[in-house]
């Protein structure tokens with residue numbers, strides 16, 4: 001596949017090379033078709049695009065700034081620029097996608113949003129958009145994540161969303177997705193499933209990437225203003241399902257920038273997964289020898305997922321993007337280092353991307369003098385209790 005075709009419209013089959021597609025029960029096929037048709041129609045409608053842009057601006061706080069990390073850059077011998085998704089309303093990039101999907105749900109006449117959440121950021125964003133547009137919200141969350149992201153559970157409650165604890169399996173994001181999909185089958189007539197990352201059946205991986213593309217497009221223009229070469233040498237983002245990375249990469253896929261996605265060591269589907277089907281799509285999935293999905297393990301609830309979005313699997317096979325892993329210890333140390341050099345408390349998820357940059361810069365994997373754009377996907381307030389325990 002040529003570079004031009006990368007990160008474009010995957011067509012009606014929703015395929016990215018060997019990955020993607022639509023592997024759902026018969027009863028959900030019409031719903032997927034309906035959402036695809038509605039999204040194509042809305043995305044071509046200047047009225048919808050205007051409304052989305054206005055809400056992202058006056059409500060969600062876009063454009064987000066590009067902050068040069070001056071002291072840390074000096075320590076690392078590189079130029080590090082941070083795309084500040086942590087400064088959006090609700091504190092992460094998840095709001096970009098959710099405002100888009102909530103407007104779509106409203107346009108389709110749905111009155112309730114269903115969502116899964118791991119770190120709780122997608123759940124908070126969904127509860128927020130539902131309140132804004134007068135919709136109901138039901139959010140499925142693993143019991144283990146409810147314990148470690150208590151602040152976000154309280155936020156969802158205050159915003160009026162119902163948070164449904166999921167007690168099956170590892171009680172984390174994978175199990176919350178299972179439950180949300182089960183519920184969607186049962187309530188497809190009046191509910192809209194607001195998927196939180198570039199995963200799920202077609203059209204979700206493509207649609208969510210398009211809603212997150214705003215990160216990459218803004219960053220591309222900001223880098224052009226900030227950097228003599230206009231384009232950074234590296235573009236780096238963390239990967240759970242892969243939405244902040246996909247949105248960022250979409251702005252740079254046609255440039256010379258090297259694209260790097262960073263996964264948790266214990267949730268490294270791009271580096272150790274095999275082709276398989278999970279939650280309605282084919283992608284790289286952590287599996288045992290019998291093809292059973294293996295549990296992921298990460299200190300970051302938002303990266304505790306055994307798969308990656310199908311487009312990332314394709315970008316990996318194509319060689320256009322590379323994928324790396326970092327350990328929990330490297331992540332905690334990166335989080336503290338950013339806090340103490342720049343006064344920015346990043347989410348544990350985002351700190352994965354930073355941990356890779358620090359390791360690569362210190363080991364010569366990134367040459368001295370290089371320019372690096374890093375998407376800081378969210379703020380770390382939600383992680384304070386976990387950080388206290390880890391430290």
Ligand SMILES: Cc1ncc(COP(=O)(O)O)c(C=O)c1O
Nearest residue numbers: 197240241242243244302377378
């Ligand atoms: C702050 C933050 N960053 C990253 C992620 C991972 O999601 P994605 O890979 O879809 O960007 C999450 C998920 O909850 C998150 O809360």
